Structures are given as C-alpha cells and as structure tokens.
Amino acid sequence: MKSFEYARPASLDEAFALLSENWGETEIMAGGTDLVTAMKQYVTEPNRVVSLRGVAPLRAINATDAAIEIGAMATLREVLRHDAVKAQFPAVVTAIQGIASPQMLSRGTIGGELCQRPRCWYFRTGHGLFAKENGEALVPAGDSRYHAIFGNQGEAHFVSPSSLGPVLVALGATLRIQKGADSRDVPADAFFQTPATEKDRETVLKPNEILTAIVLPVSGAKNATYEVRHRHGLDWPYTTASVSFVLDGGKAKNVRIALGHVAPTPWVAKEAQAALEGQEVTEATAAAAGAAAVAGATPFDKNGYKLQLVKTAVKRALLAATA
Amino acid sequence: MATPQWPKMEKRALLGKRISRLDGPVKATGQAKYAYDMNRPGMLYARCCFAPYGAMKINGIDASAAEKAPGVRAVLVEQNMIGDEVRYVGQILATVAADTEEQAHEALRLIKVDFERLDMVLDDMNPANATGKPSGKEEGTVDDAMAAAKVVSEGEYGIPVITHCCLEAHGQVSEFKDGEMTFWPSTQSVSAYAEGMDQSIEVEQSKIHVDCQYMGGGFGSKFSHDQWGVIGALLSKQTGRPVKLMLERDQELMVAGNRPSAFGKVRVAVSPEGKMTAIDADVWGTGGNGGYRMPPVPYVFEGIPNVRNKGQGIKTNRGSQRAWRAPSHPQGCFITMAAVEDAAAAAGIDALEFFKNNLDLTSRPEVYAEQLDIAAELIGYKTKAHLRGQGEGPVRRGIGISIHTWGGMGHPSNCDAIINPDGSVEIRLGTQDLGSGTRTVVGIVAAETYGLPLEAITVSMGNNKYPFSSASGGSTTVGGVSSSTRIACTNALNALLEVVAPRLGVAPEALEVAGGKIFESAKPGNSIAWKDACGLMGPNPITKQGANEQKASQDLKLIDAGVGGVQMADVSVDIETGVVTLNEMVAVQDCGLIVDLKTAESQVYGGLIMGITYALYEEALYNHKTGRMLNGDLEFYRLAGLKDIGQLKVHMMTTEKYDSRGVIGLGEPPVISPGAAISNAVANAAGVRVPHLPLTPERVIVALQKGGILV
Amino acid sequence: MADSTKTTRGSGLSRRGFLKGISAGGVATGLVGGAAVQHGKVVEAAPAVVGPGDTAIKLKINGEVKSLTVEPRTTLLDALRNRLDITGAKKVCDRGTCGACTLWIDGQPAYACSVLAIDAEDSEITTIESLGTPERMTALQQAFVNNDAQQCGFCTPGMIMACEAFLKENPSPTRDQVRDGISGNLCRCGTYHGIIDAVLEAAKTMKGGA
Known part of the structure; x- marks a missing residue:
C-alpha cells in the first residue's frame, strides 16, 4: 500500500473540502472492506483517504409509507435487519444474505457495496481496468470464465461486482448524490456506467461527490433475487437475477428484470421484461422470460455457460417472487 | 519387567481412547505462538520482490532506490539470477528488510529489473507439450482383451494443479546473535531443518538452533528451509537484527508448493461376468518447473490382468511441485476409480456390485469388502442407489464410491525418556506437531507405558536440541514417534523397576505398572506409588533412549504399513445451474492400532474436507500472457467453507484384526478418495461424466450440454 | 511508477488548495483539529488531515487504551500484531476473505486486515486475548x-x-x-x-x- 493522508470529517461539508476533483488523488472510505484491499493491490493509490465514519447522519435508515431511505453508510447488517426492508424487499434481503460473511455484513456499507471496484483478476493483478498486457486485451483469449457476456464489445470486459446493484435497478431505486450544497437523485440504472477510459469509474459519481442515500420506493411490487454461487457460503455470485413486478388481475405488470455479474454494469434484461409483461407468472412464462433474457449475449470462449445460468436465475427469481 | 510390545486391548488405560489434544487450550485461546507470531526486539520485516513473468532473462537488478527508501535497512539482491533465466513467476529476485512491514512492501516497487521476455509453456492439458521420456509398461495382451470384452468403456479425466495453501505462509524469524543463529520456522522438519544450510549462511551446524512448537499447516510443502530461510538468515547477519520473512499469500500459492496435475485417457474392458479384464491408460500432467512422476493407473486394482499405461510430464513455467498429502495417489485414484465407475455404468452394473465383484484384483480384498459393507450401511446405499442417469427433475441425486490405499510405516525417530527422582517424567524428541496430534500421541504412549495419567507427562519437542526425529511426511510420524517413545519409556521404566524390585521383595520381571503404582503382577497389593518409587532412585534422573528402527519395530508389531479405505459420497446436482451440493460423505478407514481415537478421526474428517475442497473448488489458474497465477488469493482460489461439506461420517476399523498390526500412519489415506467418490457421485446423478475436477458449475453445464441432458 | 506518483502528489494537492497535511506530532489523536484555510477563507472546525507518515493514535483494545504509532495505511491487524505484539488474530489472506484475523469492533465481528488502525480509533476492539485463558477457557x-x-x-x-x-x-x-x-x-x-x-x-x- 502506498502511503496516504487520512482524515475523518465530522460532516459532509468537511468531507467535500477534503476531496479532489480528479480520480486517483483522493478516495472516500466507507467500511473499507474493498478499498483497503484495492489499495494493497495498488488498484488505487490515493494520496488521501477520507473516512466517512464520522458523518453520523449517513448511517440512518428512514422508512415511510412511500419509501425507505437508507443512508449510504448504513451497514449491510443494519439494512438486512431493518423491519421495513424485510417486509417489502425480499430481493434486497436475499442479495445481502448472499454476502454470507458476518464480518463483511458488520463492516461493509450499502454505499460501499455499490461503489466497490470490479473483481476481474486481471484488474486486480496490475493489468488495469481494461485488462491489458502491452496494449493487448487479455480477456478474449484468456480466462474469461467470470467475465461479461453482455455489453462486452467495447474495452470493458469485467463484470459489475455489486450484489445490490441489480436489485436496486429492478426495484427502481434512486441514489442520492451530493456535491457541496448540490444534491441530485439518479435512478439506479443510470448510476452505473461502463467506463469510457481506464481512468473512469464504474459509476457516474465524480471524485468529489458523495453517494449519501439510497431511496427504495415502496410500491407493493412482488420482488425477488436469485443468485447462482459456486460455494454455498461466502462467494462471488456467478450470475444473479433480480426481478420486480406488480400483479394486476393475476398478470405481471411493470416487469423489471436486472441481471448481475454478467456485464460491466447491472444489466437490464429488456427482452425478458417484454416477454413477461402482461402474462401470468407460471413455470412456462418464467422459463420463456429466462430464455428471452439471453438475447444479445456475446460470450467469450470460456463463459458461454453463463447463458444457462441467466436463463435459470431469471426463471427462478420470477417464481420466487410469486411464491 | 516391561516389554515394548503394545499392551493387550483390554489392558489399555489410554491407548485408543478419545483424548483431547494436549495443545488444544493454548491454541483455542490464541496463545500458541507460531513462526508468524514471533516478535523479537528490534526485529525487521522482510518482503520478497518476485519475477513478474514466467520466463525472463535477467540482465540486471538495481536496488539502489529501494535501499534509500524510508525504513529500509538492507536489500539482498539475488546476484546469481543476473544473467540467468527465470522459470516461473514468483522466483525471488531481491529481498528488502525494513523497520515495518508497510515500508518493506512499498520499497519493493523501487527495485528496477532489467530483463528480456522469453517464451514459456503453461498449458498442461495438451499432451503434445510433453517433453520428458514416457514411462509406463505393458503386461498381458491388452488389445486381445479389449476385443474379447463385453463392454469397453472409454473416458477422459483430469485433475488440475492445486496448491498446498497452508494458512500459515512459509517463512521464519531468524536471529543472529553472538555467532549463533536461531530460527523460528514454520516447518515439517525440525530436526533436519538446518541441514545443508551451514555453508550458505556460514554458521556451523552446531550453532544453528531451530524451534517450532506450533505450525500452521504444511501438507508436504514445508520440509526444506527453502531459499527464504537462507535469505532471512543472511539479512539478519547483515543487519544484526532479527528478521521476520513470511511469504505473502500470492507468493505462497505460486512458489511454495503445488500438486502435479494429471490428465488421462483410459479404456477399460469388462467381461460378460462383470470383471475388468484390461486397462489402457495414457496419462500426462505437469509438476510445473519440478519433476513429474506418473500417478499409479491402475490404482488399487493392480491385478487387472492386461495393463498398458503410459505417463509423460510437461515442464511448465509454473512453480515447482512439492509432495502434496499422499503424493500421486489422489490423481491415480481419481483417474482409475472414475474409469472403473464408467466401466460399471457402461456395463449397466450397479457400482457397488461392480467394485465388490472386482476386489480380487486388489491386494486386500477382505479389508475392502468389509469396509464397503460398512460404508454402504452408513450412507444408506440400498435406498439411495440407482444406475447412472436415472435421476429426474432439476436437482438430481447420486452416489459415488472410491477405494484407496497407503503405506504409512513409522519413520526413523529417536527419543529420550527421563524419569526424575521427584516422580516427574519428561519425553524429549526432535519431532514436530503439524496439528495432527503428535504431541498428544507421544504423551499418551508415555503415560500408558508408565501407568500414569496423561497430565503427568511433559512432552518436550519441536526443537533441534532434542534427539533426531524424521520430518513429518507420508503418514510416518505417529508410527515413528509412538514406537520410539514406547521403546524409550520401556527402557526407562525397566531401569526404575530394577531400583524398586528389592523394596517390593521380588524380581523386576514380576512387576508391572498401572494407575500410578508399581506392583507385583501376581499380588497387586504388593505395591508402591510411582512418586515413592522414584524417590528410591537417588539424586540422578534415569535417562534412556529409544529408537524406532523400522524392521525391528515391525517385528515387535509396534508398527506396520499398508492400509485400506473406502469412501462414498452422496451429492445433488442442480442440472439447471451446474451447482453440486455435497449431501453426505462416509469414510471407512483402517490405520492399525489407534493411539488417540479423537485425533485419528479428526485426520479423517480433515482428509474428507480437504478432498471435498479439491473435488469441488480448487484449481490454480494462470495468466496466459505472464504466467502469474490469476487466483493467487483466497477469493478465487476457493477453499470449502462450513456450508459446503454436508454431513460427514467416519468409521475407524478398530477390531483386534486391525489393531494387532501395530500403529500405521493416517494423514494421507483419507484425502485420496474424495475426488473420485464425488466425481462418481456426480456422474451417477447427472447421467454424464464431468471429466475434469474441480466440479465447477461451468464444467458441469458443459458436460450436461455435451451429453444432451441440457439443451 | 513511484516517481510519477510523487509528482502527482506534490503538485496535485497544493495546486488544488487542499487542506495542508498536518504533521503527525502536532495532531496526536484528535481527528478534529482547529480552523484551516481553504480558498482563502476559514472553514470552521475543519478536520485534521494526518499522515502520511507516523501518526500517534490511541486504540481501545480489550477495555484498555493503548497508545501507539502507525501510518494511516497501517491496518488494524498489522497494528495489533506488529506494534502491540497482540498476535492471536492471524494474517492469512490479508484480503478480507479467510477470517483468520477476525476480531470484534464495537461488538461485531470484523476482518482486522481490511480496517485501517486509524479508522478504528474511538471503537471498542475485542481480540481473542480477552476471552479465556488455557486455564479458564470460555x-x-x-x-x-x-x-x-x-x-x-x-x-x-x-x-x-x-x-x-x-x-x-x-x-x-x-x-x-x-x-x-x-x-x-x-x-x-x-x-x-x-x-x-x-x-x-x-x-x-x-x-x-x-
């Protein structure tokens, strides 16, 4: 780890004053579970780390009839145990339970979970976000088993590592981003981006902006997450599907289906949504939606198996949501 | 007069009972100090700069900037690498010693290496890459037997390179002071640790001290002091400060040992009577930069009348292989037992029936027959078994079988047994406890021999000042130390009996010990308490030696070699995701006389879990452009967790027939079969062989798609 | 690589008028320092920036306050093991996966390898050393x-x-x-x-x- 300065501001105002407007100079630390590792791997080498532990309001979770607003510094365990979250959002509960380590749940925050860097093994061993060696992309001819099958035609081949990203997309959540006195609300699917260059990041956050809260609209929609993991305990999912829909006269409406770990961002499965919209949710329609979800996939040599996982995850998430 | 033979089963106070390990409390409270925990005054931290590519010619190493970095006290450049070729990623080029670990690590980045890239070979799945001379044999008439067979099954199998992945990394603390060098290493070989080191560090052998009371796992990778042992010592000499040098996790996984891969194409001929009549095996694999030995195929079924096998190694630009728990056996077992199960499936015969019907092709048919019955009963074979591919629905269940063998003869070991006039007793030997329970075994044998409680025994070990005991590998330690301890204690006891005999008015031959007393066998009332007896010795302690000499100890039935074991696995395969769930696994194991049933069972549970891990999760993966391990971490180099192991059942063979053979090692056998048993269970459930371990979702899905089960 | 990093740091921080790093000695444990100047105006109660070098901190470990010197980059695990000789928590993966470094922070289990020691100031840290002894185990x-x-x-x-x-x-x-x-x-x-x-x-x- 490179040496850096450290500060623990007591308020957001103080925090903003400490942040650079350029990536690479300062990093915001929430729980640190990813950042500390990323710094050890020299994935990021900030000159200053700004810890948000001292900004108490960021940890609050407020529930109303219309929405649950989760402070970005709320720990994953606090979110997991929140009564309103448990009552309304099984999709969130399943995704957090999937991060099976109690140690991770105590320290990891929801904001940090959304902003963690990709786990791509080329990225983590010094080949940059676009996984290159001497200018040549490593993933296409290399070990692509955990890489993207969607949205991988550009230079970004990694998958978004976030477990909650697809859930928030499926649930239509908004993310509150603050910069000084300015605040903006960004829909979850617009929060994530495929970086245009290696210097960019995987979210629209600017280096001197802070993700302060996640707002989950309470709509009564059915929702669920299904994860395919290799190990039964702590492991990175191979593929996840998060779904949300309203049952209107037995038919699924406002269907939202988002996939995780298959693209550089959470991936909205538009064809699958369309396939199910207006249908009853049955084994057959869920399977059809699953089959539709792989439309447009462009797997590499070693990750074609993920198509099968996508089909299954979508089907099972839809069936779980109706159960 | 006491004799060294083991007491009869009914006369044993401690042997074979379930006894908690002696160092349990100190480990469970975090007070056990491992090499990694040794903090010496003024100690420096060392970190190694390693070669980033699998094949490079090194033209120069410039450490001048690193030397000036904050906190850096010394940089040791591997001068002999300059002009030489790097053969795998992780080869050490220079080592930095600094005041703090952070400083040492950071300074590594200032070392500039001038190099040229060279071509490298990484692919071990392609037999065309083989370079070495093939080994193998042809016995009988394989082609004729194949032609005459009712069924010939054919399969491809593979088991990749995996690492030892000891939780405590390799390394040591070294301290040079007043012309003497002290090492606190993490080692499987305390007595021989410093062998061959004196010249490279210029300290004479008698001035090298080695101490290792606790060590965090070795599994065959920690026999040598290694290059880093020498580097740490030289840095300590150079700086005059103690130096801690422990490998970082990625280096640990890349350079500190791995198990050779094995791939094979195998054909098996089955007669109309369901007997295997021929096997034809083409096997290859890599030991990285190290040597390669063909794994035994056929394994256990060595009596198959017609055998042709060929083995070839592929030299790759990866770290060198080291002995990995039961070297060659898991590979030979997996390839053979998978081929055997495929043969049974091809012939449409129930696997258990097929195994039993072919046991005459093994060297211990009665043992396996008995063990197969016990295992079948424990796992509920009758109710669960079905022929391959008869499962239905998205989640399908299946059972798999495997059998294995191992030697396990006790190694050369020397022991001093000391009885003090105050009644205290001490055992000294230069062995080590890898966590297998060696310390406890020594204590139990001594206590049993003296008729004393276990708490009365002081076991002194883990230091090279004690009598030489061999390295712990190949399941040889418990046999070695229990034999040497038994003999030493018997000798010491007999000396004590000589002293006591006049007091009790009988000849020493008429005496025996039990329950803390020495008494006349024929008249137990004629007795003296142990402590009082020792009081008769005079001022000097009794010190007697004992040595385990293999032939002599075997003649005394203290030790023996050669065991059998059977394992069965019950799995579920989710054919829509490829995820394998282990429901249950059973191990039935023989290891001769059991010294401590509790730690013996732990070895078997541990072997099962380590086996489940390589069957389902472990695989060293490499960057095709650089040769660096892609998963040099514990995130994608997966180890099974608590939730992955299912329900485990262990049955030890403890009857007189097994017990009377004496002590036989147990560390290796239980880790041999899991890969085969689990792969066979998956084949049984899924209806198709998944050719390569580990059984990852991607491999299972591809196999299901190829087999037409998943479209 | 290291050279270019140094350049970035030197120019980057000063040019953008960040709060100037305060030397370790002057800061001790207080993370909230006095006023600081930014863009020519005084920011009230601006937080102290410490490091990057040695920084004195206090950690409350097993109910006892310990004073020690770390760098901001020093992990809690390294602080315990290397600075305080509290070695029960082990270093194995050093990447927040294996759990060998597990201790409790404010009563909850955490990976000490993934927490900065300086970020654990004001927290209650509990290590295995505070549980049983070989003679009196839990x-x-x-x-x-x-x-x-x-x-x-x-x-x-x-x-x-x-x-x-x-x-x-x-x-x-x-x-x-x-x-x-x-x-x-x-x-x-x-x-x-x-x-x-x-x-x-x-x-x-x-x-x-x-």
Whole structure:
C-alpha cells in the first residue's frame, strides 16, 4: 500500500473540502472492506483517504409509507435487519444474505457495496481496468470464465461486482448524490456506467461527490433475487437475477428484470421484461422470460455457460417472487 | 519387567481412547505462538520482490532506490539470477528488510529489473507439450482383451494443479546473535531443518538452533528451509537484527508448493461376468518447473490382468511441485476409480456390485469388502442407489464410491525418556506437531507405558536440541514417534523397576505398572506409588533412549504399513445451474492400532474436507500472457467453507484384526478418495461424466450440454 | 511508477488548495483539529488531515487504551500484531476473505486486515486475548477442545471470535444455522465437522448457566 493522508470529517461539508476533483488523488472510505484491499493491490493509490465514519447522519435508515431511505453508510447488517426492508424487499434481503460473511455484513456499507471496484483478476493483478498486457486485451483469449457476456464489445470486459446493484435497478431505486450544497437523485440504472477510459469509474459519481442515500420506493411490487454461487457460503455470485413486478388481475405488470455479474454494469434484461409483461407468472412464462433474457449475449470462449445460468436465475427469481 | 510390545486391548488405560489434544487450550485461546507470531526486539520485516513473468532473462537488478527508501535497512539482491533465466513467476529476485512491514512492501516497487521476455509453456492439458521420456509398461495382451470384452468403456479425466495453501505462509524469524543463529520456522522438519544450510549462511551446524512448537499447516510443502530461510538468515547477519520473512499469500500459492496435475485417457474392458479384464491408460500432467512422476493407473486394482499405461510430464513455467498429502495417489485414484465407475455404468452394473465383484484384483480384498459393507450401511446405499442417469427433475441425486490405499510405516525417530527422582517424567524428541496430534500421541504412549495419567507427562519437542526425529511426511510420524517413545519409556521404566524390585521383595520381571503404582503382577497389593518409587532412585534422573528402527519395530508389531479405505459420497446436482451440493460423505478407514481415537478421526474428517475442497473448488489458474497465477488469493482460489461439506461420517476399523498390526500412519489415506467418490457421485446423478475436477458449475453445464441432458 | 506518483502528489494537492497535511506530532489523536484555510477563507472546525507518515493514535483494545504509532495505511491487524505484539488474530489472506484475523469492533465481528488502525480509533476492539485463558477457557473454547475443532490451529482464533459472536446472537442455533452463520472463515486442515459440534455443545453449556 502506498502511503496516504487520512482524515475523518465530522460532516459532509468537511468531507467535500477534503476531496479532489480528479480520480486517483483522493478516495472516500466507507467500511473499507474493498478499498483497503484495492489499495494493497495498488488498484488505487490515493494520496488521501477520507473516512466517512464520522458523518453520523449517513448511517440512518428512514422508512415511510412511500419509501425507505437508507443512508449510504448504513451497514449491510443494519439494512438486512431493518423491519421495513424485510417486509417489502425480499430481493434486497436475499442479495445481502448472499454476502454470507458476518464480518463483511458488520463492516461493509450499502454505499460501499455499490461503489466497490470490479473483481476481474486481471484488474486486480496490475493489468488495469481494461485488462491489458502491452496494449493487448487479455480477456478474449484468456480466462474469461467470470467475465461479461453482455455489453462486452467495447474495452470493458469485467463484470459489475455489486450484489445490490441489480436489485436496486429492478426495484427502481434512486441514489442520492451530493456535491457541496448540490444534491441530485439518479435512478439506479443510470448510476452505473461502463467506463469510457481506464481512468473512469464504474459509476457516474465524480471524485468529489458523495453517494449519501439510497431511496427504495415502496410500491407493493412482488420482488425477488436469485443468485447462482459456486460455494454455498461466502462467494462471488456467478450470475444473479433480480426481478420486480406488480400483479394486476393475476398478470405481471411493470416487469423489471436486472441481471448481475454478467456485464460491466447491472444489466437490464429488456427482452425478458417484454416477454413477461402482461402474462401470468407460471413455470412456462418464467422459463420463456429466462430464455428471452439471453438475447444479445456475446460470450467469450470460456463463459458461454453463463447463458444457462441467466436463463435459470431469471426463471427462478420470477417464481420466487410469486411464491 | 516391561516389554515394548503394545499392551493387550483390554489392558489399555489410554491407548485408543478419545483424548483431547494436549495443545488444544493454548491454541483455542490464541496463545500458541507460531513462526508468524514471533516478535523479537528490534526485529525487521522482510518482503520478497518476485519475477513478474514466467520466463525472463535477467540482465540486471538495481536496488539502489529501494535501499534509500524510508525504513529500509538492507536489500539482498539475488546476484546469481543476473544473467540467468527465470522459470516461473514468483522466483525471488531481491529481498528488502525494513523497520515495518508497510515500508518493506512499498520499497519493493523501487527495485528496477532489467530483463528480456522469453517464451514459456503453461498449458498442461495438451499432451503434445510433453517433453520428458514416457514411462509406463505393458503386461498381458491388452488389445486381445479389449476385443474379447463385453463392454469397453472409454473416458477422459483430469485433475488440475492445486496448491498446498497452508494458512500459515512459509517463512521464519531468524536471529543472529553472538555467532549463533536461531530460527523460528514454520516447518515439517525440525530436526533436519538446518541441514545443508551451514555453508550458505556460514554458521556451523552446531550453532544453528531451530524451534517450532506450533505450525500452521504444511501438507508436504514445508520440509526444506527453502531459499527464504537462507535469505532471512543472511539479512539478519547483515543487519544484526532479527528478521521476520513470511511469504505473502500470492507468493505462497505460486512458489511454495503445488500438486502435479494429471490428465488421462483410459479404456477399460469388462467381461460378460462383470470383471475388468484390461486397462489402457495414457496419462500426462505437469509438476510445473519440478519433476513429474506418473500417478499409479491402475490404482488399487493392480491385478487387472492386461495393463498398458503410459505417463509423460510437461515442464511448465509454473512453480515447482512439492509432495502434496499422499503424493500421486489422489490423481491415480481419481483417474482409475472414475474409469472403473464408467466401466460399471457402461456395463449397466450397479457400482457397488461392480467394485465388490472386482476386489480380487486388489491386494486386500477382505479389508475392502468389509469396509464397503460398512460404508454402504452408513450412507444408506440400498435406498439411495440407482444406475447412472436415472435421476429426474432439476436437482438430481447420486452416489459415488472410491477405494484407496497407503503405506504409512513409522519413520526413523529417536527419543529420550527421563524419569526424575521427584516422580516427574519428561519425553524429549526432535519431532514436530503439524496439528495432527503428535504431541498428544507421544504423551499418551508415555503415560500408558508408565501407568500414569496423561497430565503427568511433559512432552518436550519441536526443537533441534532434542534427539533426531524424521520430518513429518507420508503418514510416518505417529508410527515413528509412538514406537520410539514406547521403546524409550520401556527402557526407562525397566531401569526404575530394577531400583524398586528389592523394596517390593521380588524380581523386576514380576512387576508391572498401572494407575500410578508399581506392583507385583501376581499380588497387586504388593505395591508402591510411582512418586515413592522414584524417590528410591537417588539424586540422578534415569535417562534412556529409544529408537524406532523400522524392521525391528515391525517385528515387535509396534508398527506396520499398508492400509485400506473406502469412501462414498452422496451429492445433488442442480442440472439447471451446474451447482453440486455435497449431501453426505462416509469414510471407512483402517490405520492399525489407534493411539488417540479423537485425533485419528479428526485426520479423517480433515482428509474428507480437504478432498471435498479439491473435488469441488480448487484449481490454480494462470495468466496466459505472464504466467502469474490469476487466483493467487483466497477469493478465487476457493477453499470449502462450513456450508459446503454436508454431513460427514467416519468409521475407524478398530477390531483386534486391525489393531494387532501395530500403529500405521493416517494423514494421507483419507484425502485420496474424495475426488473420485464425488466425481462418481456426480456422474451417477447427472447421467454424464464431468471429466475434469474441480466440479465447477461451468464444467458441469458443459458436460450436461455435451451429453444432451441440457439443451 | 513511484516517481510519477510523487509528482502527482506534490503538485496535485497544493495546486488544488487542499487542506495542508498536518504533521503527525502536532495532531496526536484528535481527528478534529482547529480552523484551516481553504480558498482563502476559514472553514470552521475543519478536520485534521494526518499522515502520511507516523501518526500517534490511541486504540481501545480489550477495555484498555493503548497508545501507539502507525501510518494511516497501517491496518488494524498489522497494528495489533506488529506494534502491540497482540498476535492471536492471524494474517492469512490479508484480503478480507479467510477470517483468520477476525476480531470484534464495537461488538461485531470484523476482518482486522481490511480496517485501517486509524479508522478504528474511538471503537471498542475485542481480540481473542480477552476471552479465556488455557486455564479458564470460555464454554466455546472448551467445546473446541472437547470436539477437536482444531488441528494446526492457525484459523482457530479467528474461528473462535466468529463463533462467539455468532452465539451471542444465536444462543440456540440449529446445525444449519451454524453452517450459515460461520460463513466468513476458512480452515485448511478441515476442522469444520468439529467446529459445528463445538458450537452446538457450547450453546448447550451456556444455556445451562455455566
């Protein structure tokens, strides 16, 4: 780890004053579970780390009839145990339970979970976000088993590592981003981006902006997450599907289906949504939606198996949501 | 007069009972100090700069900037690498010693290496890459037997390179002071640790001290002091400060040992009577930069009348292989037992029936027959078994079988047994406890021999000042130390009996010990308490030696070699995701006389879990452009967790027939079969062989798609 | 690489008018310093920036306040092991995966390798050293011994800390709950079978009022 300065501001105002407007100079630390590792791997080498532990309001979770607003510094365990979250959002509960380590749940925050860097093994061993060696992309001819099958035609081949990203997309959540006195609300699917260059990041956050809260609209929609993991305990999912829909006269409406770990961002499965919209949710329609979800996939040599996982995850998430 | 033979089963106070390990409390409270925990005054931290590519010619190493970095006290450049070729990623080029670990690590980045890239070979799945001379044999008439067979099954199998992945990394603390060098290493070989080191560090052998009371796992990778042992010592000499040098996790996984891969194409001929009549095996694999030995195929079924096998190694630009728990056996077992199960499936015969019907092709048919019955009963074979591919629905269940063998003869070991006039007793030997329970075994044998409680025994070990005991590998330690301890204690006891005999008015031959007393066998009332007896010795302690000499100890039935074991696995395969769930696994194991049933069972549970891990999760993966391990971490180099192991059942063979053979090692056998048993269970459930371990979702899905089960 | 980094730091921070780093000696443990100047105006109660060099901190470990010097980059694990000779928590993966460094921060289990020591100031840190001793073990430690839930023992302290934390929240667990609840720790020797039995035994013992 490179040496850096450290500060623990007591308020957001103080925090903003400490942040650079350029990536690479300062990093915001929430729980640190990813950042500390990323710094050890020299994935990021900030000159200053700004810890948000001292900004108490960021940890609050407020529930109303219309929405649950989760402070970005709320720990994953606090979110997991929140009564309103448990009552309304099984999709969130399943995704957090999937991060099976109690140690991770105590320290990891929801904001940090959304902003963690990709786990791509080329990225983590010094080949940059676009996984290159001497200018040549490593993933296409290399070990692509955990890489993207969607949205991988550009230079970004990694998958978004976030477990909650697809859930928030499926649930239509908004993310509150603050910069000084300015605040903006960004829909979850617009929060994530495929970086245009290696210097960019995987979210629209600017280096001197802070993700302060996640707002989950309470709509009564059915929702669920299904994860395919290799190990039964702590492991990175191979593929996840998060779904949300309203049952209107037995038919699924406002269907939202988002996939995780298959693209550089959470991936909205538009064809699958369309396939199910207006249908009853049955084994057959869920399977059809699953089959539709792989439309447009462009797997590499070693990750074609993920198509099968996508089909299954979508089907099972839809069936779980109706159960 | 006491004799060294083991007491009869009914006369044993401690042997074979379930006894908690002696160092349990100190480990469970975090007070056990491992090499990694040794903090010496003024100690420096060392970190190694390693070669980033699998094949490079090194033209120069410039450490001048690193030397000036904050906190850096010394940089040791591997001068002999300059002009030489790097053969795998992780080869050490220079080592930095600094005041703090952070400083040492950071300074590594200032070392500039001038190099040229060279071509490298990484692919071990392609037999065309083989370079070495093939080994193998042809016995009988394989082609004729194949032609005459009712069924010939054919399969491809593979088991990749995996690492030892000891939780405590390799390394040591070294301290040079007043012309003497002290090492606190993490080692499987305390007595021989410093062998061959004196010249490279210029300290004479008698001035090298080695101490290792606790060590965090070795599994065959920690026999040598290694290059880093020498580097740490030289840095300590150079700086005059103690130096801690422990490998970082990625280096640990890349350079500190791995198990050779094995791939094979195998054909098996089955007669109309369901007997295997021929096997034809083409096997290859890599030991990285190290040597390669063909794994035994056929394994256990060595009596198959017609055998042709060929083995070839592929030299790759990866770290060198080291002995990995039961070297060659898991590979030979997996390839053979998978081929055997495929043969049974091809012939449409129930696997258990097929195994039993072919046991005459093994060297211990009665043992396996008995063990197969016990295992079948424990796992509920009758109710669960079905022929391959008869499962239905998205989640399908299946059972798999495997059998294995191992030697396990006790190694050369020397022991001093000391009885003090105050009644205290001490055992000294230069062995080590890898966590297998060696310390406890020594204590139990001594206590049993003296008729004393276990708490009365002081076991002194883990230091090279004690009598030489061999390295712990190949399941040889418990046999070695229990034999040497038994003999030493018997000798010491007999000396004590000589002293006591006049007091009790009988000849020493008429005496025996039990329950803390020495008494006349024929008249137990004629007795003296142990402590009082020792009081008769005079001022000097009794010190007697004992040595385990293999032939002599075997003649005394203290030790023996050669065991059998059977394992069965019950799995579920989710054919829509490829995820394998282990429901249950059973191990039935023989290891001769059991010294401590509790730690013996732990070895078997541990072997099962380590086996489940390589069957389902472990695989060293490499960057095709650089040769660096892609998963040099514990995130994608997966180890099974608590939730992955299912329900485990262990049955030890403890009857007189097994017990009377004496002590036989147990560390290796239980880790041999899991890969085969689990792969066979998956084949049984899924209806198709998944050719390569580990059984990852991607491999299972591809196999299901190829087999037409998943479209 | 290192050179270019240094350049970035030098120009980057000063040009953008960041709060100037305050030297370690002047800061001691207070993270909230006095006023500082930014863009020519005074920011009230601006926080202190410490480091990058040696920084004096105080950590509350097992109920005792310890003063020590770390760099901001020093992890809690390295601070304990290398600065304070508290070595129960082990360094194995050093990447927040294996659990060998598990301790409690404010009563909750955490990976000490993934926490900066300086970020743990003001927290209550509990390590295995504060639980039982070999002579007076906790019910769980005794159960680990009874059930031989350890071999080489290197994962054991982290495992114990994870299991104790689990039992605090789940005093009457089922077997499956134990499997779920101890998912953040790895063992290489394969002691999980004994660990599950040990946790179940300890749960019983603890309920017995021991």
